[in-house]
Amino acid sequence: MEKKLGLTALTALVLSSMLGAGVFSLPQNMANVAAPAALLIGWGITGVGILLLSLAMMVLTRLRPDLDGGIFTYAREGFGELTGFCSAWGYWLCAVIANVSYLVIVFSALSFFTDTPSLRLFGDGNTWQSIVGASVLLWLVHWLVLRGVQTAASINVAATLAKLLPLGLFIALAVAAFSLHTFRLDFSGINTGVPIWGQVKNTMLITLWVFIGVEGAVVVSSRARNKRDVGRATLLAVSAALLVYLLVTLLSLGIIPRSELAQLRNPSMAGLMVRMMGSWGEVIIAAGLIVSVCGAYLSWTIMAAEVPLLAASHKAFPKIFARQNTNNAPSASLWLTNISVQLSLVLIWLTGSDYNTLLTIASEMILVPYLLVGAFLVKIARRPLHRATGLGASAYGIWLLYASGPMHLLLSVVLYAPGLLVFLYARYSHRHDNALNMQEKSIILLMLIAAFPATWFLIR
DSSP states (O other): OOOOBOHHHHHHHHHHHHSSSHHHHHHHHHHTTOOHHHHHHHHHHHHHHHHHHHHHHHHHHHHOTTOTTTHHHHHHHHHOHHHHHHHHHHHHHHHHHHHHHHHHHHHHHHHHHHOBTTBOSSTTTTSHHHHHHHHHHHHHHHHHHHTOHHHHHHHHHHHHHHHHHHHHHHHHHHHHHOOHHHHHTTTTOGGGTSOHHHHHHHHHHHHHHHHTTTTHHHHTGGGBSSHHHHHHHHHHHHHHHHHHHHHHHHHHTTTSOHHHHTTSOSSHHHHHHHHHHOTHHHHHHHHHHHHHHHHHHHHHHHHHHHHHHHHHHTTSSOGGGGOOOTTSOOHHHHHHHHHHHHHHHHHHHHHTOOHHHHHHHHHHHTHHHHHHHHHHHHHHOOSHHHHHHHHHHHHHHHHHHHHHOHHHHHHHHHHHTTHHHHHHHHHHHTTOOOOOOHHHHHHHHHHHHHHHHHHHHHHO
């Protein structure tokens, strides 16, 4: 009999999937695009938006407890089969790219221990040695998840507690070292040459990236012991993560000036720790990042494998991916996901891409699935408070699409278009009786038309 996930395991799953690599690079990432004034506004927008999104998910788990496939089933139920498929496809691609980024950053962190000016062993996580090491870790976690989601989730609880130790130490030292004078230097970002509103826009994909995973409990809601725990776990994890991100970002700007912070090598938290406690600071943060990312990678492997399983069980993905092994692990879906990750690792080695490139792509692919969560709540809400929550979550989703800019939207079209073949094959494999309706034909046509100029523009 399958063991169900309780509140602690669900909260750890969500928190671990959010507190991954991003938090350790957050000081430099944010200082590079915005000054303190813009960062305060940006975190304010993100904090309100992500809390509204998590509240929307909590309300939906109570209004429609029958929809236990998470954000995919919300999109499908509210807006049709093709829209539901696109939500599942975009989310799954985001999960695959996120997993690749975690493997890359693990070996980039290991370079702190191995690399010297005359020896580049792991580099930025994209050398052949890094790819070999990442592949070993990939298939080790694959074997672990095949033993059962409950087993993997239990290990994840321990990993979540372990990653909070170096973060807590950093925050404590940063409070002691904080200088209000340093924090106020170029407070509005005149030296950046970018208006405050432009700086705020530039923070959005970064702040979204560190919150990707907020839907973790919703995605695995079918494995929850109590459906009400899904909403509680989401709110608990989001509140904890938001507090950590605010403290890490704002306290860092009071340790060294923004312009200097923007030049630190990632994970930038390591450089700050060296200033506060000497050379051991770098070792502590690098070790903490490795533990943190491995925990986040485990969470994301569970979620990534769950999506094709759920989509296949609802006839949106080919039916082969609905198979589970004797441990109730999504075996076929897991093989699909990890083979895709393995191929992506080879591409990383061939192209020399790094963590920041993957961050942007993964953030973009999650925008549409998040927007559809709020939109679905607006559609089914009967109470004014529920409708207001849905409208707020939808407004945040639209703002993210605007802030991401046209280039990133073009990139998402290129990645969504190949999924149409999977959608059509899924209909064939499930012997679907209904032909494409006019709305589905129109969406497919528009996506195919947009894919050609988008591909050309991106190549150029």
